Amino acid sequence: MTSCKPEDNKLMVEVYETSASGNSLTKLENFETTSVRDSSSITLNPEKTFQKITGFGGAFTESSAYLLNQLSKKNRDTIIKAYFSREGANYSLTRTHMNSCDFSLSQYSYTPTEDKELKDFSVKEDMDDLIPMIKEAMATSEDGFKLFASPWTAPPWMKDNKEWVGGKLLPEHYPTWALFFSKYVDAYKAEGIDIWGFTVENEPHGNGNNWESMHFSPEEMTDFVMNHLGPKLETDGHGDKIILGYDQNRAGLKEWVDVMYANEETSKYYDGTAIHWYESTYEVFPEALQYAHSKAPDKYLIETEGCVDSEVPAWKDDKWYWSKEATDWGWDWASEEEKYLHPKYAPVNRYARDIIGCLNNWVDGWVDWNMVLDRQGGPNWFKNWCAAPVIVDPDNDEVYFTPLYYTMAHFSKYIRPGADVIDVTNFNENLQVTAAKNPDGTIAVVVFNEGEEGQEFNLNLNEKSTSMKIDAQSLQTIIITN
Structure with missing residues (x-):
């Protein structure tokens, strides 16, 4: 040594x-x-x-899992070991999606038929790619990892607009949607996968009407959790499952935590707060994080998604990931008054700056988005291209570990769950x-x-x-x- x-x-x-x-x-x-x-x-x-650390990791998406299935067994194993072995990044906290998301190959639901009892509930859509990837990761990880799931939307038939994108959950289907979560736990358990918990809804403000989404106000989400999701999971023997509220950008934290943690009744079934970084991949929003912690000091505060978005990732060009020209969506699209939140800033810098800033402001977990993408930054049915720590070329069976992979490993490998x-x-x-x-x-x-x-x-x-x-x-x- x-x-x-x-x-x-x-x-x-x-x-x-x-x-x-x-x-x-x-x-x-x-x-x-x-x-x-x-x-x-x-x-x-x-x-x-x-705070005590919950973990670090990334997301199992259908896109990532599909790509792994296109590679040779040798390269597939190399990637899984790189993420989940002790010799690799040793990921300890992970995410996946319930129903489809933008990083799926198509739009689908586990319950396509309108039926309040969800008799046709099935995770068969996950059987070819997603579930095998999760199980291989479980078999590789000596220390184990937590897995939480997030829905982008309920099936269209449960929503007021009957569409995949936007709209709200109909009040008559609040119990139906709570049953969906419970059935999901059972279905994954039957496949040998224990779900640690959930975020209630990915990005409840929506995403500009682009891909799968469903809108909640803080009051609506808290009503759903307090009167339906929490009690249903408890009744069905799943009361140990973690429920994280919000699950969008930090700038909106105060409004949400004020409602979520208004009193003992509203707080009862919330185990913590989930946040994203897309409001700015430069500004950490320390005041918002501090405020969220002060409202619920004994509950989780977890960054559940971040990525270098609106970019086709560079292939075998490490310098790109250290270049400020590889900037994020806001440089091109943000309003003039919000441009200051999106300076040109290198991808490695974004990850390192944000994780350090989060840890210094009470965040206890940090989860990256897709673990694996292709040279285009997909596959993605919406063509919402992004970078990932590992990029692959399935046509030529090649793998590229970008500097973002090593940046994540600086934290996940060496700061372990339970660390203070x-x-x-x-x-x-x-x-x-x-x-x-x-x-x-x-x-x-x-x-x-x-x-x-x-x-x-x-x-x-x-x-x-x-x-x-x-x-x-x-x-x-x-x-x-x-």
């Missing part, structure tokens, strides 16, 4: 780096420096703890830092230098210290074992 000298006042550390210069979660052999100014110190205060986020005093304004103490006693410190110049800093813990350096455009995870 490369480490500082085992002197009484030296920290024993291992350092792993991903960088624009070419490192990909590479273990560094030379990371020490000398004579660092005290004004550039990072001091860890493990006696002061914040700890206090950090950071005097270097050029560095973004977060830290957590794992259940095994190790401390993981993640340091991000998005700047064009290398940085030096002292890392301090109790009475021990070491002087370190991080190159320009680099992300480091530092593991402290003593």
Whole structure:
């Protein structure tokens, strides 16, 4: 193990780096420096703890699962192991979709026939691709992972507009839709898959009438959860399933949590709040996150979806993922008054900045979107192209692990479920830092230098210290074992 000298006042550390210069979660052999100014110190205060980590991971989508089925067994296994083995990213928190979503091959429902008893409920649409991918991940993961499910929409026959896109759930079908969730738990259990929980509705504000969606106001969702979903799951023996409310962008958090957590009755069946990052992939919205935590300090606050959207991903071009020209939807489409939320900003920077910012503001889980996409950024029935950490070329049976994969692994591999986020005093304004103490006693410190110049800093813990350096455009995870 490369480490500082085992002197009484030296920290024993291992350092792993991903960088624009070419490192990909590479273990560094030379990371020490000398004579660092005290004004550039990072001091860890493990006696002061914040939230407990639930996990990090990505989403099982039909698109990702379908692509895996187009690859050779060797490459399929390589990807699954890269995500779920201890040697890989060791994902611990994952998501999937109930019924179809934009990253499905077509639009479908588990209950296509109008029937309040849902007698024809079947997950047969998931049997070819989605369920096999989840089961292979389960077989590969030694530590296990949590899986939650999200609906994009109820079947059109339950909605006021009778369409896949937009509209609201008809009040007469509130009990029907709650039954749907319960039947989903049973159907997946029959396939050997335990569902940890749900978000009530993906993006209840809608998505500009583009792909599958269903609208809820905070009051409507809380009514559904309080009087239908929560009681139904409880009655059917699924009361242990986690229910996360909201599930859209952080800018709307205050309005939602004020309703969700208005009192003991409204809060009873909500186990936490789900958020997305698309309002801005640059601004973390710390005030909104802090407010959401203050309203429900003992409940989950989980980032359930984020991706580099509105982009056809670059193929085997690591530099693109470090380039600010690979920007997000808002650069082209946001209104002028919201342009400031969408500066040109590199994909790696977005992920690293957001995860660090979330961890420093009470978020306990962070889930990426598609795990695998093709060179077009699909397949996607709506042609809503996006990037993913792993890109594949099924025609030529090739796999490309982008820098986003390694960025995710800096957190998922080294900050484990049950870790406590700890206090950090950071005097270097050029560095973004977060830290957590794992259940095994190790401390993981993640340091991000998005700047064009290398940085030096002292890392301090109790009475021990070491002087370190991080190159320009680099992300480091530092593991402290003593």
